[in-house]
Each structure stands twice: as structure tokens, then as C-alpha cells.
Amino acid sequence: MACVPCLLLLSLLRASAASPLPEEPCELDDEVEAIRCTCNFSDPKPDWSSALQCLSAVQVELHGGGRSLEEFLKRVDLDAKPQQYVDVVKSLPWQRLTVAAARVPAPLLASALQMLGYSRLRELTLQDLEVTGTTPTPLLEASGPDLHSLHLRNVTWAARGAWLAELQPWLKPGLQVLTIIQARSLAFSCEQVRPFPALTTLDLSDNPGLGESGLNLALCPHKFPALQVLALRNAGLETLLGVCAALATAGVRPRQLDLSHNSLRAEPGAPKCVWPSELLSLNLSFAGLEEVPKGLPAKLSVLDLSCNRLNRAPRSDELPKVSNLSLDGNPFLDSEPSNPEENIGNSGMVPICASSSLAVGMSGTVALLQGARGFA
Ligand SMILES: *[C@@H]1O[C@H](CO)[C@@H](O)[C@H](O)[C@H]1NC(C)=O
Ligand SMILES: *[C@@H]1O[C@H](CO)[C@@H](O)[C@H](O)[C@H]1NC(C)=O
Ligand SMILES: *[C@@H]1O[C@H](CO)[C@@H](O)[C@H](O)[C@H]1NC(C)=O
Ligand SMILES: *[C@@H]1O[C@H](CO)[C@@H](O)[C@H](O)[C@H]1NC(C)=O
Numbered sequence: 001m002a003c004v005p006c007l008l009l010l011s012l013l014r015a016s017a018a019s020p021l022p023e024e025p026c027e028l029d030d031e032v033e034a035i036r037c038t039c040n041f042s043d044p045k046p047d048w049s050s051a052l053q054c055l056s057a058v059q060v061e062l063h064g065g066g067r068s069l070e071e072f073l074k075r076v077d078l079d080a081k082p083q084q085y086v087d088v089v090k091s092l093p094w095q096r097l098t099v100a101a102a103r104v105p106a107p108l109l110a111s112a113l114q115m116l117g118y119s120r121l122r123e124l125t126l127q128d129l130e131v132t133g134t135t136p137t138p139l140l141e142a143s144g145p146d147l148h149s150l151h152l153r154n155v156t157w158a159a160r161g162a163w164l165a166e167l168q169p170w171l172k173p174g175l176q177v178l179t180i181i182q183a184r185s186l187a188f189s190c191e192q193v194r195p196f197p198a199l200t201t202l203d204l205s206d207n208p209g210l211g212e213s214g215l216n217l218a219l220c221p222h223k224f225p226a227l228q229v230l231a232l233r234n235a236g237l238e239t240l241l242g243v244c245a246a247l248a249t250a251g252v253r254p255r256q257l258d259l260s261h262n263s264l265r266a267e268p269g270a271p272k273c274v275w276p277s278e279l280l281s282l283n284l285s286f287a288g289l290e291e292v293p294k295g296l297p298a299k300l301s302v303l304d305l306s307c308n309r310l311n312r313a314p315r316s317d318e319l320p321k322v323s324n325l326s327l328d329g330n331p332f333l334d335s336e337p338s339n340p341e342e343n344i345g346n347s348g349m350v351p352i353c354a355s356s357s358l359a360v361g362m363s364g365t366v367a368l369l370q371g372a373r374g375f376a
Helices: 003-015 048-056 070-075 083-091 106-116 160-170 211-218 240-250 331-335 340-346 355-373
Strands: 026-029 034-040 059-068 096-105 123-132 149-157 177-181 201-203 229-231 256-258 281-283 299-304 321-326
Touching: 034 048, 048 059, 070 096, 070 106, 083 106, 096 106, 106 123, 106 160, 149 160, 211 240
Parallel strands: 034 059, 059 096, 096 123, 123 149, 149 177, 177 201, 201 229, 229 256, 256 281, 281 299, 299 321
Antiparallel strands: 026 034
């Protein structure tokens, strides 16, 4: 699909430089002080020339309205890189690109990435895409974009577990942030995946079908040597021991681990697992915990136990040494006689755990969706 931008925009650019430009789709993003344009091709007969304005924006969103891009495959030639296209792509100001809602043949995606290799793109988001077919191997390694972040949300791949290994050679190796949420294939063919030497953040949140066994398949051993932040929010995890063991097997040593919104259960008598010594911050909020789990790392800087079901204040011997502990939103805080100052502070306050029902609702939908299709 991204090459629909390239191929289409570029041929349009040559053919019709004088199309009228619709005004609204672009706006100034105050936060980053850059123009953001949305080009929406959802209409059954889209006005492709409206894509022109997206050429001059720094942040670009392309919506395909769920259309299939098979027809553009005929025009793709992975070996041909006409110089005029290369020059235009080099001059694009694009830094952030979102491509959403389309059925994309994998060779088209590969050709788009190859073209984007000439751009200054730093952040790519693929959302609600169905990628069909298999991705060809690039002639030249790492000929795609030099991305800082790649976000995938609800992207399905005909290549199933092989997709990551197929996609990887199309990216330069400097990727620092990888988000894969609402995925259906996280069981990677690890022997084909190469290490991500610069990847510091991996976010596998909102994959409620993952669980510990899925986590073992997703965390390819020794492929994430620089990982510092691992987010596993709402990932169907049930035991801390299972997570700890998966990290140990994969040789992943994060500093920050987010396990919030998982229904963790106590494991009396479970064997201990050695947490990575680097681990400084652990998020166990919204985890349905009725007691402080055993086997936590001995020392942490941040431990978030907010919005659980702790009925009594944890004893100091139950907690690790931690400088920044949050116990907000646990039942024992409601029943405890509190000093007047706190009462004033609490009265009329929006309950801090209110977002819980929202998150659970959303997870439920995703769970249903994944349950219906099976998690592979
Ligand atoms: C794109 O346009 C269609 C109508 O053609 C509209 O229903 C849809 O909400 C738009 N999508 C976005 C992301 O703007
Ligand atoms: C996921 O993407 C598909 C298109 O591939 C779309 O039909 C579906 O509605 C999306 N699901 C969600 C939950 O957004
Ligand atoms: C822990 O996770 C919850 C929910 O995902 C989030 O609201 C909270 O800010 C996180 N806590 C820390 C210390 O990052
Ligand atoms: C505790 O950690 C949270 C999340 O990392 C941070 O926002 C907060 O400022 C920290 N508080 C203290 C007192 O260090």
C-alpha cells in the first residue's frame, strides 16, 4: 500500500500537476509543529489526485477504505528504480507515515519499503491491513527505510509466523521501537529472524490470546539484545513465574516490564525464577491481585500495584525493596481509618481505577475476535 503513495502519487505528479486540492485534510500539528495530512481513499471511486497534498506533509495518513491493492501489483517491478521516482522520494518531507485499511500484496509492500528507503521516514504505522502472499527477499540487504519506530496494529499476514523474518531485511537495522498489537501471528519462525541490534522497546500489548506459551514463541531467543522496555499489557498472561521463565529463556533483560491488565494468579509453592538484575520498574496494576505475589525481584525502583484487590496493607516482608511504590485503588485503602487530610484529598476524586472497565471492555472485544479466528 505504501507504494500506492509512491507509484500513484508519482505517476500523478507527472501526469496532472494542476488538480484542484481539497483543503481540509491537512492541519498543523501543534505538538510537533508540522503539517499532518490525511488522504482518504475510502470512496469506491476515490479521487487519487487528492493524494498530491500528502506529498508535501511531514506526517501523512493514508486510508484505503479496506480496498484491495492487487491491481497495482502489475505495475510493480522490484528491480526497476526509475531515477525520477527516486529523486521525488528523496525530496519528500515525510517523517511519519500511517497506512491503514487495505488488502496489500506482500510484493507491493516490499516495493513500497524499497522506495521509502530513499525517504527520510522515521516512523511507520501499519494498521488494519491484510498482507497477502509472501514477501520477496531483497536483492540488496536493508534497502528499506531507516526507521526509528514501526507500529503494527491489527495487521494479518498470509505468511503467518514467517512474516517478521520476511519483513526484517527490508528495514535498516537501526529500528528502536517495535509495536505489534492485535496480532494474529506472534509465533515467529525464530531461526529465520535475525537479531534486532538497536531495538530498545518491544510492545506486544493487547494480544489477549498470547499467554505464557505464546510469549515463549514471540520472544525469539537472543534476537533482542538491546531491549530495555517490554510492554505486555493485556497479553493473556497468568503467572509471574511463566513470564520470568520466558524472559530467561529468551535472554531478554528489560529495565521496565509492564504486565498491567493481565489476570495474574498466585502460585503457592511455585519454584522461584531469577529476574534479570537490570529490572528496575515493574507494573502490576489492574492485575486482579488479592495478595502481593511471591517471587518478585528483590529490589526495584518502581512497583505499581495500583487497582488490584489487596484487602490488607502488604507487610514489608512481602514487598521488595522499592523506592516508588503505588498501592492506590486497592480495597484495603477504603476500609482503613485514614487521617482527615487524606479524606479531604479523596472526597470527590475521580476513582483512579475507573479506566479498568473500559480497558476490560476493549480487551473483551479483541479476545472475542481472536477467539473466533484462532490464535496462530
Ligand atoms: C474516509 O472517508 C469515508 C467516506 O468516504 C469516511 O466514512 C471515513 O470515516 C473516512 N476515514 C478517515 C480515517 O478519515
Ligand atoms: C482489522 O483489520 C481488518 C482488515 O484487515 C478489518 O476488517 C477489521 O475490522 C479490523 N479489526 C479491528 C478490531 O479493527
Ligand atoms: C502501569 O500501568 C497502568 C495501566 O496500563 C498505567 O496507567 C500506569 O501509568 C502504569 N504505571 C507506571 C508506573 O508506569
Ligand atoms: C514514581 O514513578 C512514576 C512512574 O515512573 C513517576 O511518574 C513518578 O514521578 C515517580 N515518583 C517518585 C516520587 O519518584
